Amino acid sequence: MACSRDYLNKGWTFRQSDDDTADAWLPAQVPSQVHMDLLANKKIPDPFLDLNELSVRWIAEKDWTYKTHFQKPAGPATDEPVVTDLVFEGLDTFATVLLNGMEILKSDNMFLSHRVDVSNHLKDQNELEITFDSAMLRGSELVKEHSREHTFYVRQTEVSRVPVRKAQYNWGWDWGPILMTAGPWKPIYLEQYVARVDDVWAQCEVSEDLKTCSGRIFAKVVATADKATSFTLSLTLDGQSVLEQECSVDSDGIAQTEFSVENPQLWYPFGYGKQTRYELKATLGSYHQVSKLVGFRRTELVQQEDAFGKSFYFRINGADVFAGGSCWIPGDSFLSNMSAERYHDWMKLMAEGNQIMIRIWGGGIYEHDALFDACDELGILVWHDFAFACASYPTYDSYLNSVEEEARQNVRRLRSHPSVVIWAGNNEDYQVQERYKLDYNYADKDRQSWLKSSFPARYTYEYLLPKIVSEEDPEKIYHPSSPWGDGKPTADATVGDIHQWNVWHGAMHRYQETFMLGGRFISEFGMEAYPHLETTRNMIPNPQQQYPGSMMMDFRNKAIDHERRMISYVAENFQIKYDLPSYTHLTQIVQAETMHFAYKTWRREWGAPGARKCGGVLVWQLNDCWPTMSWAVVDYYLVKKPAFYAIAHALTPLAVGISTTYHQWTAGHDDPTLPSRDIKFDLWIASSRLQPVQVDITIRFISIRTGQDVLPPKKLDSLTAESNSTTEVIRDCKVEATGPPFDPTRPFDLAAYDPYVIHAAISADNKVVATDIAWPQPLKYLDFSSREVVFKAVSSSRVSITATRPVKGFVFEETRATKKLSDNGFDIIPGEKVVVDVMGVSVDSLRYTYIGASEGSIAISLT
Incomplete structure (x- = not known):
């Protein structure tokens, strides 16, 4: 008899637990969360629109009950004893489960799955009922209950979240709403078996020379009695057998075998090699079979003393990897909305953007298997925080027991994914320790004293979690916190x-x-920006509220002092236009410019072997959990902001960088003309290619006012871009001034002021592979009038753009219908053309703008 599974995903109803009226029960979908079901039944307004978040906050203080009826599954034709388990993959969060009126489970942890043997409790017709208590109210009760033993410091939102093992962002964050979910958020099913394989996994190590992968394969077996049956562990690659071994099962239900693969085909990060995966399979006679795709790779976190302090970078299969990428928050305020396809689409964006690492932030969840499947397939490295963020967490016994089970379950679930390379203990909890001056003496290694201190969570991060990782998945890297040093x-x-x-x-x-x-590794930094206009207009449908600073626009942005900070960066750098299309564009270019400066300058510090000053850069953040303005570089609907493309350009495998001398312009008695007169520049090549590359570089000096070259181009031919390194090409190159000489004794002649851009293009095999531009700063001092932009249709899905004078921040207005733009938010240089591929909409339906455009958004006109 094979193991069978029957999903309980139909016939569900739900109600507010204290509503006893006849029509209180409403249809529900499972998996689900209560807001989704209330919305489907038209009992609440859409929380993602206008101020409706406020209209649904009452849901957080109520208890909710879900119920369904189901028939007992047909029993198998066997004389052997059969087990029927009722499996709950995830219950959000304080759940009491009744089967036919009898309590079979209590859970207080959203991150746990549960398996209950109900073999002796099933009838022909059965009723399953789950009541979910208010997590907010229960959290407040727990704070009071444990207030004598622990002070619940919290840095984001309110304190009731801290003792509750639930996604912390549900209490609201500085990018997300307060939407306190409840419900059966993951599948529920009945599983029947005589014997089954509970799990199969490998613990192994790839040798330093990469020629051998050896270790042990394990499987966990659950059976009603000792089974004198064959048990086989096998490993195959592309259908070809690598290992097949019959094993016995010990008294703990564990089967295991040693294995060794000579010249293994390894799993590599995106851009460094193939994402080869083997099939690992455990077969328990005719009873059950479980298989997984696994990848073998050698992973190191290199932390060595050097001239800059102590390094922090990843080495995969012997290759040092600059970890350029993003941080990830939960993909939706209602996680049951997240399909496997949506996860794959998000991770596909990472690869499209040349991003190689994603950091799963600690205030969310232990992410869905679909995310890791996509990362395995695409070669995206995963840094995963444990689920703690921005608080001082307790360590009373029941809490620690729950945390231990949560950590073990999720490390076991994710240990076979080659993409997952590092676990971090939390997000920013040591910053909370610093802010509130909680006890911390790093030299004190007595973990019992940690439990008695005002920062007892040190026990969790520096003892319990690393212990669990070492026991369950010893090849994984563990890092006590992010940030941590x-x-x-x-x-x-x-x-x-x-x-x-x-x-x-x-x-x-x-x-x-x-x-x-x-720094040695920048695991968070960011700049806010508005999403594209379609997203804003959809989330705030009232046209009278569609302007910067409106009540609904301000409410939508959860960042503290957001308007003050955003307008500071916009006003400091650009001439302000405050209508919605223009201001949207300005915020997007500020964000894109921040990414451009940050990624290229920090990637420059990748340096060379033995001098890796910066090992990686992860922007906060890739995504949004609802439609909003935030630090995300791609909005809730997967619409990319210009910043996404700026990152993609900075992380190309072979990139050129150029920078000019930095001059302040708002610090007091500054000369605002200095950036265009005192010009020195650096030029470098950043390469992630594993072999040296011969390149040519052309440097142009182009008047912003006229579009003419004001100095002869510099050509640097047959340069060697060193492998996987930064190659410094030019340092402090003084450039002669152009235009009439500056005479400080005479009135300044603005008409003669003619600053220029420095444009660098790098070519390999006679093809331009990357460019970079240094503009005089700030951009608001420059004259961007009369750019003379011209469009030509190359095909129905491709357009070329040229300009007579340098153009800054050209942006096509992207929508959900625009499935793909190959580039956006770019600059245009006279004599060069930018060719953009367009998918999803016709080229002639696009609208665009750029810095200095006469209108906020202009319809494209093809020639």
């Missing part, structure tokens, strides 16, 4: 990873100053 202050740029929030937050440095703000 050997017990030093979390802002220490010489060690570990840092969250660099002195752009936007903190000191609000100019984005042009990112070159001064680097």
Whole structure:
């Protein structure tokens, strides 16, 4: 008899638990969360529109009950004893489960799955009922109950979230709404078996020379009694057998065998090699079979003393990898909305954007298998935080027991994914320790003393979680926190990873100053921007509210002091236009410019072997959980902002970077003409290619006012871009001034002021592979009138754009219908043409704008 599964996904109803009226029960979908079912039954307005988030907050303080009826599954034709388990993959969060009126389960952890043997409790007709208590109210009760033993410090939203093992962002964050979910958020099913394979996994190591992969394969077996049956563990590649071994099952239900693969085909990150995966299979006679795709790779986190402090970068299969990528928040406020296809579409964007690592943030969930399947397929490295964020968490016994089970279940679930390379203990909890001056003496290694301190969660992050990872998945890297650096202050740029929030937050440095703000690994930084116009107009349908600073626009942006910060960055760099289309464009270009400066300058610090000053850059954030304006570089509907493309350009396998001397312009007695007169520039090549490349570079100096070359181009031929390194080509090259000489004794002649851009193009095999442009800063001092932009249709899905004078921040207005733009948010240089592929809409339906355009959004006109 094979193991069978019957999903309980039909016939569900739900109600507010204290509503006893006859018509209280309403149809529900499972998996689901209560807001989704209330919305489907038209009992609440759409929380994603206008101020409707406020209209549904009452849901958080209510209890909710879900119920269904089902027939007992037909029993198998066998004389052997059969087990029927009722499996709950996820219950959100305080759940009491009744089967035919009898309590069979209580759960208080959203991150746990549960399996209950109901063999002796089923009738021909059965009733399953699940009541979900208010997580907000239960959290408040737990805070009161444990307030004598623990002080519940919290940095985001309110304190009731801290003792509750639930996705913390449900309490609201500085990019997301307060939407306290409840319900059966993952599948529920009956599973019948005589014997089954519970799990199969491998623990192995790839040798340093990459010629051998060896270790052990394990399987966990569950059976009604000892089974004298064959049990086989096998490993295949492309249908060809690599290993097939019959094994016995020990008294703990474990079968295992040693294995060794010579010259293994390895799994590589995107851009470094193939994403080869083997099929690992456990077969329990005729009873059950489980298979998984697994990848073998050698993973190291290199932390060595060097001239800059202590390094922090990843080495995969012997190759040092610059981890350029993004941070990930939950993909939806209602997680049951997230399909496998949607997860794949998100991860596909990572590869399209040359991004190689995604960091799963600790205030969300242990992410869905579909996300990791996509990362395995596409070669995206995963950094996964454990589910703690921005708080001082408790350590009372029942809480720690729940955390341990949660961690073990999820490490086991994810251990076979080659994409997952590192677990971090939490997000920013050591910053909470610093802010509130909680006890922390790094030299004190007595973990029992940690439990008695005002920062007891150190026990969780520095003892319990690393212990679990080492026991369940010993090849994985563990990092106590993000950020973290050997017990030093979390802002220490010489060690570990840092969250660099002195752009936007903190000191609000100019984005042009990112070159001064680097670290060994920047695992968070960001800049806010509006989404494209369609998203804004959809989330705020009232035209009278569709302007910057309106009540609904302000409400939608959850970042503290968002308008003050956003307008500062816009006003400091651009001439302000405050209508919605123009201001949207300006915020997007500010964000794109921040990405351009940050990724190219920090990638420059990748350096060379033995001098890896910066090991990676992860933007906060890739995505949104609802339609909003935020730090996301792609909005809720997967519509890419210009910043996404700026990152993609900066992370091309072979990139050229150019920078000019930085001059402040708002610090007091500054000379605003200095950036266009005192010009020195650096030029470098950043390469992730594993072999040296011969390249040519052309450098042009182009008048912004006239579009003419004001100096002869520089040509650098037959240069060698060193493999997987930064190659410094030019340092502090002084460029002669153009135009009439500046005479400080005479009135300044603005008409003669003629600043220029420096444009660098790098070619390999006679093909331009990357460009970069250095503009005089700030951009608001420049004259962008009369750009003379011309469009030509190359085909029905391709358009070329040229301009007579340099164009800054050209943006096509992208919509959900625009399935793909190959580029957006780019600059245009006279004598060059930009060719853009368009999918989903016709070329002649596009609208566009750029800095200095006479209108906020202009219809394309083809010639």
